[in-house]
Amino acid sequence: MSVKGMLTLLVFGAVAVAAEHVAVVRLTPNNVEKPNVTGNLELRQDSSDSPVKINGTIWGLRDGLHGFHVHQAGDLSNGCVSALGHFNPDKHDHGAPGDAVRHVGDLGNIESTNGVATVEILDNVISLSGRNSIVGRSIVVHEGEDDLGKGNHSLSLKTGNAGDRAACGVIGVLSPLDSWMPNSGTSFLWSSYMLILSASGMVIKF
Numbered sequence: 001m002s003v004k005g006m007l008t009l010l011v012f013g014a015v016a017v018a019a020e021h022v023a024v025v026r027l028t029p030n031n032v033e034k035p036n037v038t039g040n041l042e043l044r045q046d047s048s049d050s051p052v053k054i055n056g057t058i059w060g061l062r063d064g065l066h067g068f069h070v071h072q073a074g075d076l077s078n079g080c081v082s083a084l085g086h087f088n089p090d091k092h093d094h095g096a097p098g099d100a101v102r103h104v105g106d107l108g109n110i111e112s113t114n115g116v117a118t119v120e121i122l123d124n125v126i127s128l129s130g131r132n133s134i135v136g137r138s139i140v141v142h143e144g145e146d147d148l149g150k151g152n153h154s155l156s157l158k159t160g161n162a163g164d165r166a167a168c169g170v171i172g173v174l175s176p177l178d179s180w181m182p183n184s185g186t187s188f189l190w191s192s193y194m195l196i197l198s199a200s201g202m203v204i205k206f
C-alpha cells in the first residue's frame with residue numbers, strides 16, 4: 001500500500017471517530033384539549049465525550065419558567081404520560097443541571113416570553129451514545145417550574161414538582177444515518193491500523 005493510501009485510511013478513521021451526532025425532537029401537545037404547545041429541537045454532540053448542545057424553539061407555553069427533562073421512555077402512545085419518569089440510570093435524587101447529584105435527564109428550566117421559548121442548553125451529563133445516551137427516549141416540557149430539588153415539597157427530590165406535562169417528543173436520529181454504536185469508529189480505526197501494519201510488512205504476534 002502506498003503512503004498516500006495509508007494517510008487516507010488514517011484520516012478517514014479519525015473522521016469516523018470524531019463525527020458529530022445530531023438528533024431531533026418534534027414536541028407535540030400532551031393534552032388535545034390544550035392543543036397549543038409545540039416545538040422543534042436539535043441536539044448535537046461533536047464526539048462521545050463532548051457536551052450535548054440543544055437548540056430550538058417551543059411555542060404556546062404560558063410565560064415564565066417550565067421544567068425541561070429527558071424522560072425514560074420513547075413511548076408516547078398514551079401522550080406524555082407513557083414517557084414515564086425522569087431518565088435516571090444512577091438512581092439519584094432529582095436536582096439542578098449543575099448539581100453533582102441529579103438525574104441524567106435533569107435539564108432544569110426553559111423560559112417562555114410572549115408565548116415563545118428559545119432553547120439553548122449545553123449539558124455535560126446527557127450523551128448521544130453510551131450509558132447516558134438519550135437517543136430513543138423523550139423530552140418533556142412541563143406546565144410549571146422545576147424547583148431543582150430545592151423546593152419544600154414532597155415531589156421536589158423526585159420531579160422538581162414541575163406540574164403537568166405540556167408537550168413531549170421522542171429523541172430521534174438525524175445524522176449520521178449509519179451506525180451510532182460507539183465501537184464502530186474505534187474498530188474502524190483499529191482495522192485501519194492493522195491494515196497499515198500488515199501493508200508495511202510488520203507482523204504482529206499475540
Ligand SMILES: *[C@@H]1O[C@H](CO)[C@@H](O)[C@H](O)[C@H]1NC(C)=O
Nearest residue numbers: 039040041042054055056057
Ligand atoms: C439549531 O441551530 C442550527 C445552527 O444554528 C440551525 O441550523 C437549526 O435550524 C437550529 N435548530 C432548531 C430546531 O432550531
Ligand SMILES: *[C@@H]1O[C@H](CO)[C@@H](O)[C@H](O)[C@H]1NC(C)=O
Nearest residue numbers: 033034035036060061062115
Ligand atoms: C393554550 O390553550 C388553552 C386552552 O385552549 C388556553 O387556555 C391557553 O391560554 C393557551 N395558551 C397559550 C399560550 O396560547
Ligand SMILES: *[C@@H]1O[C@H](CO)[C@@H](O)[C@H](O)[C@H]1NC(C)=O
Nearest residue numbers: 147150151152153154155156
Ligand atoms: C415546608 O412545608 C411544610 C408543610 O407544608 C410547612 O409546615 C413548613 O413550614 C415549610 N417550611 C419552609 C421552610 O417553608
Ligand SMILES: [Cu+2]
Nearest residue numbers: 067068069140
Ligand atoms: Cu419532566
Ligand SMILES: [Zn+2]
Nearest residue numbers: 086094103106
Ligand atoms: Zn429529575
